[in-house]
């Protein structure tokens with residue numbers, strides 16, 4: 001019997017693709033750089049690779065902030081920009097970017113009447129609750145589990161141990177993890193004995209994901225849960 005839902009934030013409740021593209025475009029403007037959509041594809045590819053390394057424990061978030069834009073600028077053939085400095089400018093915009101995923105607000109409103117809702121995110125603590133407030137989604141959440149505060153990222157066992165230590169008397173079988181990342185959200189939660197819902201945010205075809213339910217529109221949760 002489910003009593004509690006964990007939601008990933010980026011590309012589950014907030015549209016990180018839209019937020020990061022907008023932030024990248026603004027920071028490029030600040031630096032007088034020409035921006036086109038192909039460049040955003042390079043950001044997505046490199047950023048995903050780096051976040052995968054964080055999930056595997058090979059890289060820290062601070063490490064990512066140091067190298068991310070230097071790698072991307074090298075791939076884009078843009079010379080003469082200090083990636084670490086650019087990261088700060090990019091972050092300035094990202095910290096206040098808050099485009100909700102379609103249907104996020106009505107779905108959280110509906111679910112908050114039936115379940116306890118927690119956010120479970122690997123992204124920076126200083127960013128996530130603020131972005132959720134700006135998107136007017138914070139009011140539906142009972143709390144935040146942010147890896148930075150918990151001391152370990154999803155999908156590590158330690159991340160989930162720390163979550164459950166903060167949830168008095170709730171067992172993994174009573175909780176469903178909902179998120180867009182097969183590695184960070186689904187595999188770890190399943191191994192921990194939680195129910196899982198993979199949100200196919202990018203509408204990937206033929207994805208090999210083992211989850212209890214799969215959706216490509218958040219609003220479907222209102223029928224399923």
Ligand SMILES: [Mg+2]
Pocket residue numbers: 008009010011012179180181
């Ligand atoms: Mg995500």
